[in-house]
Amino acid sequence: MQLNENILKLEQNYLFAEIALRVRHYREAHPAAEVLSLGINDVTRPLAPAVSEAMAAAARDMRSEARFHGYGDVQGEPFLRQAIADYYSSFHVGIGAEDVFVSDGAKSDLANLCDLFAPESTVLLPNPVYPVFYDTSVMAGRSIRFARGTKENGFLPMPPAGDSGAHADIIYLCSPNNPTGAVYSRAQLRQWVEYARTQNACIIYDAAYEAYIRSAALPRSIFEIAGAETCAVEINSFSKMAGFTGVRCSWVIVPRTLTQDGQSLHKLWMRRQSTKYNGTSYIVQRGAAAALSAEGQRQVRRDVQYYMENADIIRNALHRSGVFTTGGEHAPYVWMECPYHMDSWRCFGLLLNHFGIVTSPGVGFGAQGEGWLRLSSFGSRDMIEQAAHKLSAMDWDQLALWAPDSLHAHNTQK
Secondary structure: OOOOHHHHHOOOOOHHHHHHHHHHHHHHHOOOOOOEEOOOOOOOOOOOHHHHHHHHHHHHHOOOOOOOOOOOOOOOOHHHHHHHHHHHHOOOOOOOHHHEEEEOOHHHHHHHHHHHOOOOOEEEEEEOOOHHHHHHHHHOOOEEEEEEOOOOOOOOOOOOOOOOOOOOOEEEEEOOOOOOOOOOOHHHHHHHHHHHHHHOOEEEEEOOOHHHOOOOOOOOOHHHOOOHHHOEEEEEEOHHHHOOOOOOOEEEEOOOOOEEOOEEHHHHHHHHHHHHOOOOOHHHHHHHHHHOOHHHHHHHHHHHHHHHHHHHHHHHHHHHOOOOEEEOOOOOEEEEEOHHHOOHHHHHHHHHHHHOEEOEEHHHHOHHHOOEEEEEOOOOHHHHHHHHHHHHOOOHHHHOOOOOOOOOOOOOOO
């Protein structure tokens, strides 16, 4: 038996598994302590009534011989693909239902799209960014380059300039970004599209948080940019838009106009899905379609607004204590600079051990995240307000002098 040695190159624990491990150790050592989690990447609001009612009706259908549904269309049921196309039309983006593929989660799609590209492909990743982009590229044995996000460029890295020799075959972009909350402008995305076309590269665009954009001046889809239909694939999800983290439903837009080496990526993705995927649950797809209905959108947007109000509470609390932040305006994540040049894991440990506040260390999202923390607004209002009260009153001068019980380094090479 021979293993894929590339998997051995990964850190032992996935970032969020490492955070969970450290929180568990804290709970074991302090069983009476209250834990306030701003590191959570899971939603907490229940499913919208329109969604749960549609899923319940679909489940009842499955009890009827006349209305029973077995294997469905591997690309997704036509009613949901059309609903997704109509959703894009609501912000003036023309997408054909034939270009939509429904599946069980953006995380899976991000990883599975690697099947379409040669192992020797060079990947260009923003840094910091969602760990799945990096980890799946490492598992595939690909060469990886980074477009570095910094405080100075607003954590919105741009394509390599001029004759730098920085070639890319696959480009991952995430906007609004996880973890930084930064959002590309149309002008900035236009530069990325032009670069991809020049490089004959494919952009894999993660738009999982587009529902949180609060300004019509900012793009919600890569396909708002002319030419993107010839060089980009877009992934989106119902997880954070409609609370489907435990239900699982997402989509990929693979334009029929997108080709590489004379081959249609649309046809290749269809072939891949037909072999490795049997389609998303009919019951789930009925719920997803309900989330995109007029009433469903009214209901899920109330939850999006709830989380964004949480983000405002977190940002304002940090600003009152003199901490610099970005994000949190068009995304459910607040990106906080660690005071006194503390490294991410040390600041994480201090907040956990002394205040019971859980965050996500920025370095876990890449080397450019060192010295930053990600704070999530996916929590109950009561918990967010409790954490905000502690953050706003925090004496960082005193905190910087303390050391938590365990500050062992978390290795990262990204």
